[in-house]
Amino acid sequence: MSSPSPSPSPDSPSEIVPFIAALPKAELHIHLEGSVDADTLWELATQQRSPLFAQGRAAVDALYQTSKFSAFLDAFKVVCLHLQTPDDYELITYRALQRMAAQNVRYAEITLSVGVMVWREQAIDPLFSGVERGARRARRDFAIRAQWIFDAVRHLPLEQGWEVARSAARLTDRGVVGIGIGGNEASGPAENFGAIFEFASQRGLRRVAHAGEAVGPESIWSALRILHAERIGHGLSAAADRGLVEQLAQSRVPVEICLTSNLRTGGISEISRHPLRDYFDAGMHVSLHTDDPALFGVDLNSEYLLAHQVFGFSREELRQLAVNSFEASFLPPNEQMEFLKELAEH
Template sequence: MQTFALLSKTALQAWPKAELHCHLDGSLRLETLLDLARQQGKTALLPADSLEGLAEILQQVDTSASLEAYLQWFRYTVPLMQTREALRRIAYELAEDAARENVCYLEVRYAPVLHTEEGLTLEQVNEAVLDGLRAAERDFGLRIGLILCGLRHLPETFSLRTAELAVAYRKRGVVAFDLAGGEAGHPPKHHLHAFYYARNHLLNLTVHAGESWGPDSIHQALFYCGAHRIGHGVTLYQDPDLLQYVLDHQIPLEICPTSNVQTKAVADYATHPLRYYVEHSLAVTINTDNRLFSRTTMTEELWRAHTACGLSVQQLREVVLNGFRHAFLHWDEKQDLLRNVEASLKQLTADPTQPSLTH
């Protein structure tokens, strides 16, 4: 039972935010999904031909039986993301949506190999995404980093090629290399060469781990792949020794509450280990994962962490600051950003005129 006063969603909207775990192909606007399908003559690929119909069907994401079932929803977005124009538009709109809710630092991730089905090269795909993100940076004033993902279920040669692409763009907007996709039966250690290449070329590393597979997945991500951050990490609590290691080294967890419930990584918000992790001083961040499929925003995720997972205002503030503390930014840049964010949060949480409490 909560005993603290609740922040209003309006107050949370005003907080400066950093998002570290957001998938490009899971974060289209619903209107854009339908518009692109019509433009490209691919409406037959969608489960409905109206916004109302699509919105209703997307409610079924909540009944996904597993992570693997949840990932099947991407069959509606990826086929529409095979042109430079579509990729640029989707990247730009995602950043615009983030900026509207005061996300001032955003890391977007995607797997370039998924967008080469109609003839684009990996480089053309990446240039299109970066072009959209750069334009959004100029227009909306937020800062953006791009993360390239290898895919667990594909041969390691694809991951290595993606790591090479990430390294080639390391000083042109790409900030990290990641491994994504269904965990079961696809251990991170099968992609060692890709991670070695990225690490050996000074690239940041994050790995999806501990979402639909247990703490061994996190263990491999850390000690085989050298991950600097862990995507999700929901099952970490099942291995107290590993949890202690993650705590001792302050390895950040990229928690996505709504997605974690949808993929059945947790049964519900009340049993999510988020509060346990925060109370035990782990470096937790909150993220959307997939804005379209989870029908969410950063404000919504923070609101659910506060109201459904039980984080206090002070705990929520620290989680928000963690998003900036563990961003894949150079140290000096990060400290400058943190100082500004801390000052802003101090003012917002101290000003009695702010619409901060709900009664």
């Protein structure tokens, strides 16, 4: 008589994958432009008969194989150059939200590179109308809700940052909830943006900053002290400064962790070297996000699976990461509470 086969452990791959898929999640660090997949970029290039179209489909696929920060920035720029009309923005917004909904993302705070739009001398409001149309259709079709963070670019002329803040302030009643900064930390320090963030804050916008992604912990300190950032994007280099880890843990300023992104842009040499586990165990408020999922070939569920497989996050810890994602959001408390109640029963 054969013995009955053992039932799979709750943490076996056959059990953990559906567990992660079913967790309601909030996506708080995702760039709309970095969500444009290769097929969509090719579609836009074909419509526009752009130089990329002339190079052929293989050139599009090559763009999505980034392994360095500079190559990533180049790819991001090429995607941006293909975003020209409100219809383009409607299309990419709808598709991004469709993919997120398939990951059981229930709420997304999506970053829009308005600094790049300003630099390209595009009119923001008509393009944002396209974004809104895409988001409305996605909410109707997939029951996913989205709000927006307007991102300024650190290394572009500062007037661009002011225009980003003014645009965001004009659109707060249309779902724009925050202002952020991204781009080259070394050439665009937080000091440059203090007055801009203050202006935005006075108009009801929340403050986020990419910091400590490609340079040291001093950039995170500046984001906290000068910009009064309410969330830190990446925060990778905090690991090099114990005092900063303690400060983040004590203040509970949320840190948006993007595991694969940090590997693909060269911030870490191997995924196992990411400080996620240290941060979590030290009491920092961390949550998982994808950054630029199409460019990095990831989705949110695969990032949660990495946390389990590489860093040993148990079901309860994965659930806590999902809880953190809603707590760190800029949703009103009553709406946060709805999701947190749902998670408590998961």
